[in-house]
Amino acid sequence: MFENVIHWYEPWAAHLPILSIAYFLHDALDMLNHEWSRWTLELLIHHIATCFALLSGLLPQKFLLCNYWALLMEGNSIFLHTRTIMQISGLALQQPDAFKRIVQCNVISFVICRFVSQALFVKWAIAHIHKMHPFYVGIALGGPAVFLVINAMLFFRILVSDGFLDQRWKSKAAINRDDDKGTLNEKDGKLL
Numbered sequence: 001m002f003e004n005v006i007h008w009y010e011p012w013a014a015h016l017p018i019l020s021i022a023y024f025l026h027d028a029l030d031m032l033n034h035e036w037s038r039w040t041l042e043l044l045i046h047h048i049a050t051c052f053a054l055l056s057g058l059l060p061q062k063f064l065l066c067n068y069w070a071l072l073m074e075g076n077s078i079f080l081h082t083r084t085i086m087q088i089s090g091l092a093l094q095q096p097d098a099f100k101r102i103v104q105c106n107v108i109s110f111v112i113c114r115f116v117s118q119a120l121f122v123k124w125a126i127a128h129i130h131k132m133h134p135f136y137v138g139i140a141l142g143g144p145a146v147f148l149v150i151n152a153m154l155f156f157r158i159l160v161s162d163g164f165l166d167q168r169w170k171s172k173a174a175i176n177r178d179d180d181k182g183t184l185n186e187k188d189g190k191l192l
Contacts, residue, residue: 009061076113079106
């Protein structure tokens with residue numbers, strides 16, 4: 001299987017990428033129906049790029065292992081979404097120690113799942129570039145470039161929001177998702 005990353009395909013293994021595409025499509029439609037902001041536009045770009053990359057391997061029944069490799073980035077979403085839910089629900093203020101651990105796990109998993117896995121994939125793609133059609137080379141190198149920008153922007157926001165970077169960056173990192181300012185007052189949990 002791992003010696004033939006390009007051509008290995010099993011129908012049973014295609015289910016996770018198919019379910020992932022369904023999730024991204026559902027989430028995109030939900031965002032379009034219920035929320036419109038700069039944040040929504042960025043997530044739509046992410047979802048469209050992800051679906052395109054996953055379908056580019058699923059339809060010709062190639063690069064299925066690359067789809068799994070790409071989905072490693074979503075492993076970080078466990079901590080990213082837990083962090084967000086804790087902030088929205090007020091648990092971040094009620095259980096600050098647990099929130100601090102989630103924040104730390106989020107940053108560590110972000111680096112490993114998003115940046116390291118992507119770098120390893122690009123390294124693999126460059127080493128096997130001579131075995132791929134130019135279309136797939138474009139996906140293998142262009143996709144990570146798009147996701148590097150998306151992930152770098154998200155990582156910057158997280159680092160500022162969670163206090164890893166100086167607060168002077170806060171105005172550049174705010175996404176204005178919930179209101180005009182979209183930032184939480186860390187003392188009482190109210191929106192500023």
